[in-house]
Amino acid sequence: MNxxxxxREQREARLEGMGCKRKRVEDVRFTQxxxxxxxxxxxxxxxxxxxxxxxxxxxxxVKIDASKAKALPGVIAxxxxxxxxxxxxxxxxxxxxxxxxxxxxxxxxFQNQEIAFVVAENRYITDDAIQLIEVEYEELPVVxxxxxxMAPDAPVLRPDLDGKMxxxxxxxxHHNHIFEWTIGDQSAxxxxxxxxxxxxxxxxxxxxxxxxxxxxxxxxxxxxxIKGELTVYGTFQAPHVIRTVASLLSxxxxxxxxxxxxxxxxxxxxxxxxxxxxxxxxxxxxxxxVPVKWVEDRMENLSTTSFARDYHMTTEIAATKDGKVTGxxxxxxxxxxAFDACADPSKWPAGFMNIVTGSYDFxxxxxxxxxxxxxxxxxxxxxxCSFRVTEAAYCIERGMDILAQKLGMDPADxxxxxxxxxxxxxxxxxxxxxxxxxxxxxxxxxxxxxISYRALRAEQKAxxxxxxxxxxxxxMGIGVSFFTEIVGAGPSKNCDILGVAMFDSAEIRIxxxxxxxxxxxxxxxxQGHETTWAQIIATELGIPADDIMIEEGxxxxxxxxxxxxxxxxxPVAGAAIAMAARKIKNKAQMIAAHLLEVSEYDLxxxxxxxxxxxxxxxxxxxxxxxxxSYNSPPPGLxxxxxxxxxxxxxxxxxxxxxxxxxxxxxxxxGVAKIRRFYALDDCGTRINPMIIEGQVHGGLTEAFAIAMxxxxxxxxxxxxxxxxFMDFFIPTAVETPHWETDHTVTPSPHHPIGAKGVGExxxxxxxxxxxxxxxxxxxxxxxxxxxxxxxxxxVWEAAKKLGVHA
Amino acid sequence: MxxxxxxxxxxxxxxxxxxxxxxxxxxxxxxxxxxLNLTGSHIGCETSHxxxxxxxxxxxxxxxxxxxxVQANGAVVNTVEGLANSDGTLHALQEGFRQxxxxxxxxxxxxxxxxxxxxxSENPDPTEEEIRHxxxxxxxxxxxxxxxxxxxxxxxxKLNGRTYQEAAE
Numbered sequence: 014m015n016x017x018x019x020x021r022e023q024r025e026a027r028l029e030g031m032g033c034k035r036k037r038v039e040d041v042r043f044t045q046x047x048x049x050x051x052x053x054x055x056x057x058x059x060x061x062x063x064x065x066x067x068x069x070x071x072x073x074x075v076k077i078d079a080s081k082a083k084a085l086p087g088v089i090a091x092x093x094x095x096x097x098x099x100x101x102x103x104x105x106x107x108x109x110x111x112x113x114x115x116x117x118x119x120x121x122x123f124q125n126q127e128i129a130f131v132v133a134e135n136r137y138i139t140d141d142a143i144q145l146i147e148v149e150y151e152e153l154p155v156v157x158x159x160x161x162x163m164a165p166d167a168p169v170l171r172p173d174l175d176g177k178m179x180x181x182x183x184x185x186x187h188h189n190h191i192f193e194w195t196i197g198d199q200s201a202x203x204x205x206x207x208x209x210x211x212x213x214x215x216x217x218x219x220x221x222x223x224x225x226x227x228x229x230x231x232x233x234x235x236x237x238x239i240k241g242e243l244t245v246y247g248t249f250q251a252p253h254v255i256r257t258v259a260s261l262l263s264x265x266x267x268x269x270x271x272x273x274x275x276x277x278x279x280x281x282x283x284x285x286x287x288x289x290x291x292x293x294x295x296x297x298x299x300x301x302x303v304p305v306k307w308v309e310d311r312m313e314n315l316s317t318t319s320f321a322r323d324y325h326m327t328t329e330i331a332a333t334k335d336g337k338v339t340g341x342x343x344x345x346x347x348x349x350x351a352f353d354a355c356a357d358p359s360k361w362p363a364g365f366m367n368i369v370t371g372s373y374d375f376x377x378x379x380x381x382x383x384x385x386x387x388x389x390x391x392x393x394x395x396x397x398c399s400f401r402v403t404e405a406a407y408c409i410e411r412g413m414d415i416l417a418q419k420l421g422m423d424p425a426d427x428x429x430x431x432x433x434x435x436x437x438x439x440x441x442x443x444x445x446x447x448x449x450x451x452x453x454x455x456x457x458x459x460x461x462x463x464i465s466y467r468a469l470r471a472e473q474k475a476x477x478x479x480x481x482x483x484x485x486x487x488x489m490g491i492g493v494s495f496f497t498e499i500v501g502a503g504p505s506k507n508c509d510i511l512g513v514a515m516f517d518s519a520e521i522r523i524x525x526x527x528x529x530x531x532x533x534x535x536x537x538x539x540q541g542h543e544t545t546w547a548q549i550i551a552t553e554l555g556i557p558a559d560d561i562m563i564e565e566g567x568x569x570x571x572x573x574x575x576x577x578x579x580x581x582x583x584p585v586a587g588a589a590i591a592m593a594a595r596k597i598k599n600k601a602q603m604i605a606a607h608l609l610e611v612s613e614y615d616l617x618x619x620x621x622x623x624x625x626x627x628x629x630x631x632x633x634x635x636x637x638x639x640x641x642s643y644n645s646p647p648p649g650l651x652x653x654x655x656x657x658x659x660x661x662x663x664x665x666x667x668x669x670x671x672x673x674x675x676x677x678x679x680x681x682x683g684v685a686k687i688r689r690f691y692a693l694d695d696c697g698t699r700i701n702p703m704i705i706e707g708q709v710h711g712g713l714t715e716a717f718a719i720a721m722x723x724x725x726x727x728x729x730x731x732x733x734x735x736x737x738f739m740d741f742f743i744p745t746a747v748e749t750p751h752w753e754t755d756h757t758v759t760p761s762p763h764h765p766i767g768a769k770g771v772g773e774x775x776x777x778x779x780x781x782x783x784x785x786x787x788x789x790x791x792x793x794x795x796x797x798x799x800x801x802x803x804x805x806x807x808v809w810e811a812a813k814k815l816g817v818h819a
Numbered sequence: 820m821x822x823x824x825x826x827x828x829x830x831x832x833x834x835x836x837x838x839x840x841x842x843x844x845x846x847x848x849x850x851x852x853x854x855l856n857l858t859g860s861h862i863g864c865e866t867s868h869x870x871x872x873x874x875x876x877x878x879x880x881x882x883x884x885x886x887x888x889v890q891a892n893g894a895v896v897n898t899v900e901g902l903a904n905s906d907g908t909l910h911a912l913q914e915g916f917r918q919x920x921x922x923x924x925x926x927x928x929x930x931x932x933x934x935x936x937x938x939x940s941e942n943p944d945p946t947e948e949e950i951r952h953x954x955x956x957x958x959x960x961x962x963x964x965x966x967x968x969x970x971x972x973x974x975x976x977k978l979n980g981r982t983y984q985e986a987a988e
Contacts (some may be wrong), residue, residue, distance in 0.1 A: 036917055042924030044857020044913040044932065053858035086822075137844065214988045227871055227926045227960050278861070279960050284830030311864040367902035539924025539961045707920045710963030738868035738958070746951040746964040 024620045028553030029559065031354055031766065034703035037539075037544045038563075043107065047277045048210070051231045051246050056304040059233070060089055062297050063139040063307070064290070065129040065146045066317070067121035070157070070388040070731020071170070074117055074152040075692060077129060081145040085139035089301055091146065092130040092293060094118040096235045096300075104173075104264060106287075107293055108510060109179025109362060111191070111353035112167035112274060113174070113391055115289045120153070122170055122351035123390050124733050125316045125672035130293035133306060155388045155731040156189065157324065159348035162385040163187040170351065170386045181353075182362040182384075191384035192362045202379040205340030209331035213416050215798045219404050221348070221725045224396040225741065226538070228278025235304035242269045243298070247291060249274040249566075250284040250536055251576025253592045254510055256568045258287050274566035279530060282394040283714070285356040285578045288318050315736035317357070320389075320725055323348035324404040334407040336422050338431050341378040341443070343369055343408060347393065349384050349720025356578070357400045358508040358515060362603050364400025365665075367444035368499040369667040372453050372669060373407035373431040377520040378443040388731040394752045397715050397776040399500040399579040406496040410781030411788070411798070414493070417647050418792055424493045424785070425466060429457055432495075441763075447500060448667045449761050449769075454694070456757045457495060457676035460671035463755060465604075469675060477793045486681050488794075492674035496778035500770045501584025501666040510575060514661065518572035519593045521550060522655035525643040527636030528560040531593075534566045534574010536584035540772060542582065546590055548700055549766065554601075555621030555635040580668070580770035583700070584761070589660035591765040596656035599641070603653075604749035605633040607647035666769035668760045670694040670780040678790050680817050683809025687750035692778070697760045697769035709775045710752050716779025718744050720787075722804035748780030762806070828892050832857070833901025841888045847871045847881075850888035851898060859929045863958070870957030873930035874898050880937045884955070894945035899929035902936065911974035912936060915983075921970030923961030931957050935971045944975055 019027075029035045040064040042048055063792040065077075068154040079091040099105035104112045117128045123263075129146055133139040152540035161167060169175070169188050178185050182192035206212055243265050247468035248256045249272065256272035259265070277284065290307040299303040309318060324347055336428040347363060349355055357364045363382035370378050396400070413431075432453040433440050438816065473489045480488055505514030518534040529707040531550055535542060563570060572697035574586060598618070606621040608615040611632055616623040631642075642654040658722035675689040692709055699705055726734045737743055760767025780801075785805045791811060799811045813817060825840035830854060839854055851857045851874070862911060863869035865884050870882040873949050875914065902910045922928040931954060938953040940947065945953060949968040950968050959967060976983035 037920065037922075038921060039915040039925065043928050044899075044909070044916050044921055045903060048859075048925050050858075050861070052862065053852075055853075055856075103824050118851065127833070136849075137842070225960065227869060227924070227958065229863075277924065278863075279924040281960070308862075311866065311869075356886060541923065662937070703920050707923060707966060710965050711961045712922060712963075714963035715960070737866055738864050741867065743869075743953040743958050743960070745958065746968065747955045749951075749964050752963060752965055 018754040020392065021620060028551040028555065028621065029548060031700050032546050033548065033701070034546055035544055035558060038192035039541060039543050050228055050276045050278055050410040051233060052246055052308050054233055054275065056233065056245050057307055059304040060132055060134055060301065061136045061139050062130050062132045062294055062305050063136065063143060064127045065127055065131065065143050065148065066125040066754055067117065067150055068124070069121060069150055070155040070756065071122060071155045072126045073120045073153060075149040075151050076127065078147040080475065080537050082131060082142040085142050086143060088131065088142045089133040089134070092116065092131040093295060096298060100296065102292060103656050105262060105287065107352060107354040109355040109357060110167065110359065111677050113130060113352035115292045122571065123388050124731055127289040130297060132297045132301060133232065136159065138154055142561060142724070146662050156430045156535055157387055157389065157727050159323065159346050159385050159387055159729050159731060162189045162387055162479055169603045170388060171367045189386045191349055191386060193381065193383050194363045196367050197379035198377050199379045201377040202340050202342050205377050206329065206331045206342060208336035209339055209414060211332045211419060212325070212329060214329040216369060217326045217328050217408055218406050218800050219322040219324045219326065219410050220801055221320050222396060222723050223315050223725050224283035224394065225279050225318040225319050225743065226279030227478055228282055229309035229311060230284060230288055230318045230813055231308040232291050233304060233306045238302060241265070242271065243295065244271040244494050245295065246273050246275060248277050248284045250280045250538060250578050252566055253534060253568050253573045254576060255287060256515065257513065259512065261294060261321050264293065273567040274536050275539035277536070281397045282321065282578055283319050284538065285394060286319060286354055289796060296333065301686060311738060312736050314734045316743055317390055318391035319354065319394040320350065322396050322404060326408045328408050328413050330416045330654060332416055332420065336420050336427050336430050341375045345379045345382040347382055347384045348387050348389065349393045350387060351388040352391035353384060354391035356395060358502055358510060359512070361400060364395065364402070364536050365499045366401040366405050367447060368402055368497065369405040369408050369442055370442050371406065372433060372495050372497045374433045374437065375443045380444060389727055391539055393624055394745045395579055397554045397712060398773045399498060399502065402498050403777045403780060406777045407781050407784065408715050409495065409785060410494045410496065414785045414788060415607040415797060418797065423470065423782050425457070425461060428495050429454065437562060447664060448497065448666055449763055450759050451496065451497065451667060451669055452757065452759045453669065456669065456693055456695055459757060460673060460755065464689065465674050475590060483643040488680060488738040488790045490676040490786035490790025492676065492782040492784070492789055494778050494782035494785060497667055498580070498774055498777050499665045499667055500773065502579050502581050503665055504663060505661045512784065513575065514561060515575045516661045517589050518659045519573040519589040519656065520657045521597060522570045523597065523639045524642055527556060527639040527688070529556055529781065530562050530564065532564045533586045534569040534572050535577045535582040537577065540577065540582065545704060546702045549587060549590045550594050552595060553591055578771045583768045583770040584666045584764060585660055585662055587768055588662060589658045592660055593656045593658035596658065597654055600654060601638045602637060603650060604641050604647060606639050608633050608641055616768035651776055663763050666697065666764060668694065668696045668769040668771060668774050670774055670778050673784040674786040676699070676786040676790060678787070678808060680812040683805035683812065685803065685808060689753065690750050690777060691753045691755065694771060694774050695757045695759050696771035696774065697758065697764065699758065699765035705771050706754050708772045708776040709754050712742055712773060712775025713752050713779045714749050716776045717750060717783060720780045720783035720801055720803060722802045724802050824884060826889050828888055830891050831895045832895055834914040843887065843889055845886045845888045846892050847883040847886045849892070851883060857900050863926065868958065870934060871927050871930045873918060873934045873957060875933050875937055878937065878940065880934050884933055899932055903937035911977040912971065915970040919973050920965050921962060921967040927957060927959045931959065931967060934954065935974065939975055944964050944979055
């Protein structure tokens with residue numbers, strides 16, 4: 014190939030490899046309205062399905078009369094649990110080892126539960142038909158408050174489990190109990206508390222919220238009776254797992270099921286699980302013989318398909334009087350709703366909540382989690398976090414602030430005193446994890462300097478004095494958060510989904526002309542994989558990123574992978590990509606040696622090809638090698654240049670960061686103004702800094718929403734109140750603060766390119782930063798803990814309780 | 820459903836005159852997406868909160884999930900599919916969104932672009948605060964808006980013959 018002579022820098026730059034702010038490939042279609050989302054897909058003879066949902070949170074179903082609906086022109090079918098029973102599909106397994114009613118089987122357990130699936134020619138007629146279906150209920154007593162769930166006389170919420178006092182995760186203590194999960198050394202921890210100089214204890218509630226991606230959950234199922242093949246387009250963060258589940262449930266052989274996740278309009282954990290809408294669409298297409306589309310509306314999305322958190326964490330820390338932590342004891346009451354549809358790896362009913370020791374060197378700790386049923390929507394998904402990691406980070410980061418307040422210590426100084434030190438990595442935590450790498454002191458010191466932390470504290474002190482003198486009605490809060498995440502599930506030794514180990518995969522194929530198609534088991538929902546995965550390959554193989562096409566989401570063509578959630582794509586699929594590329598590179602080296610008539614060991618890699626050591630003019634570019642691999646491969650070597658890698662990570666990765674929030678609160682209105690928010694992230698090697706910063710902005714905005722008002726609320730009858738964007742707080746551009754971002758780089762020692770993952774860090778670290786800022790503002794008035802969410806009304810109420818309105 | 824009553828609608832969509840018969844209750848967003856196969860405009864809430872369905876009608880921004888197709892009779896409707904320049908090059912906003920990393924999942928983007936187009940026609944050189952208020956009817960779950968603001972500033976600069984200096988963060 015004739016090419017102009019260019020410099021090494023130009024050769025490097027044109028690759029657009031790792032570390033460069035490559036503009037996104039996806040944007041070309043998205044900015045022109047040419048994305049291809051599920052609801053954009055049409056098939057010939059396609060019809061629509063939608064649900065009749067329960068008005069009540071807990072009721073027996075006495076009768077369902079669909080006769081009027083069935084008589085409506087345009088209505089094709091109405092499915093109820095009775096229709097699914099012969100197929101054994103009226104219940105489905107959940108990822109958490111429980112079962113969930115696909116269509117209510119004799120009773121409903123939460124408001125808006127699916128009762129019947131109406132199939133009609135268009136979405137307007139399904140809506141008409143839903144109005145014509147009469148459901149007769151007999152109301153039952155309702156349990157909304159998880160603290161009442163295990164009362165001796167609490168109503169039985171799940172009669173289907175009657176007599177089954179052993180669940181998927183061990184013994185059940187009560188008819189509404191799901192599991193108890195404990196870890197840590199209880200007696201050593203109890204002893205630490207008995208002998209401690211200082212202890213603190215607080216019940217920290219992390220309220221119920223919802224991932225609410227802008228595109229709701231949806232699918233389009235089409236069964237070809239002649240071929241016996243099922244095609245399902247859907248909003249799937251884990252399309253391969255969905256295909257396996259669909260095969261196990263439908264008994265259609267897995268190779269005859271084509272699951273395709275096209276462009277996805279945000280996921281944030283909402284689109285991991287299998288939902289009734291998917292099952293009903295599949296049954297409906299098999300029954301009717303025509304393609305069936307199901308599209309949730311926003312109310313259905315917020316009130317049925319998964320929720321997040323509802324974790325109530327009684328947190329205790331023991332310490333010496335000079336502020337060295339000596340023990341951590343946490344008990345969690347976990348509300349999973351009517352069915353345990355938590356999307357965690359199978360053996361982890363409380364996710365990775367045992368990362369709750371955070372960034373601190375706790376000599377001992379104990380954690381116990383009790384999961385309970387209530388008459389609320391099922392779930393417990395990881396909303397922009399690894400499994401229960403945002404709960405754990407909130408627990409420890411609020412806990413450290415509460416301890417600092419009791420000790421009269423500065424919360425940043427308390428953290429600096431207790432951080433795991435750089436030389437302690439790899440670090441064995443008291444609750445069983447091996448942290449891969451970290452440099453917490455460097456990150457914290459950089460962050461404190463960047464925001465002039467000491468000066469802010471001095472300003473806060475002056476403001477507090479002015480407030481006491483009656484000169485201002487504004488108080489100032491400084492929220493500190495130093496989080497450690499655990500992401501990249503995960504090693505097959507401890508992580509699986511329904512028995513499938515949580516590896517991930519990549520397949521890279523170089524064409525004769527040196528361009529590439531690569532496919533992965535991950536699935537982008539906005540993360541920009543088509544851009545960043547190509548950057549990894551570009552650096553590894555010396556082929557420009559623009560010559561590399563990335564494909565994900567088609568289970569027929571992509572290698573099997575466990576999907577994208579829990580920040581696992583970069584730690585697992587990203588590693589698979591690098592490993593697959595290295596297999597190709599090894600073969601390329603053999604071909605280059607053959608072409609240059611030297612030993613492979615005489616060659617060295619140089620940006621975009623191999624050159625002879627000590628004789629750099631003699632070289633072969635990857636493009637030349639690619640052509641040769643199809644044209645004149647060395648004798649005895651297979652032609653072609655492609656590789657597959659299934660990567661089973663040896664460990665999780667542990668990203669961390671230091672976040673600071675500076676807030677001014679008007680005590681008379683409860684309005685909190687974010688003056689500054691600074692986020693330092695260490696996600697190891699940075700693949701595309703532009704995309705990292707973008708993810709940090711987005712995650713911080715979600716953290717801001719959750720901490721400052723976003724909530725799925727229920728009244729005492731189990732009515733979900735506020736399941737629309739009128740009430741459910743999604744910040745607009747006006748409320749959203751300005752974000753300042755920064756970073757340090759501590760590569761993961763076990764990851765092929767040292768990357769750790771970042772998409773969820775800002776949510777994990779952001780929530781405690783906001784909450785700590787609110788609590789920090791009120792601390793000098795005698796407050797120890799104010800529960801989230803901190804909307805203006807609740808902040809005003811907190812101020813009122815402290816007597817500042819008198 | 821042959822006996823359902825329909826009404827004639829004539830609209831100019833992206834410069835092309837369209838005539839169809841529709842039910843009176845057909846929402847404009849469904850008309851655009853399902854009748855005309857213009858699937859760029861999206862549905863995020865059906866209650867006018869999210870703005871993913873925002874289109875331009877007779878020079879103003881309209882959330883097409885809360886307007887009936889029959890109400891658009893006689894109107895000039897522009898959607899994201901018609902945003903690029905007539906010579907096929909990208910509109911300054913489309914370019915700005917890519918350059919400034921103003922999108923991630925892309926679902927809010929068409930509505931955001933069409934809202935920004937009208938915003939810039941009403942206020943060709945808005946301040947950051949004016950942009951933030953100007954797009955407050957459009958929700959984004961991915962970006963935190965910071966780079967969307969920059970993308971609109973980039974486009975405003977370009978349309979005013981200036982070069983935008985800042986980089987995407």
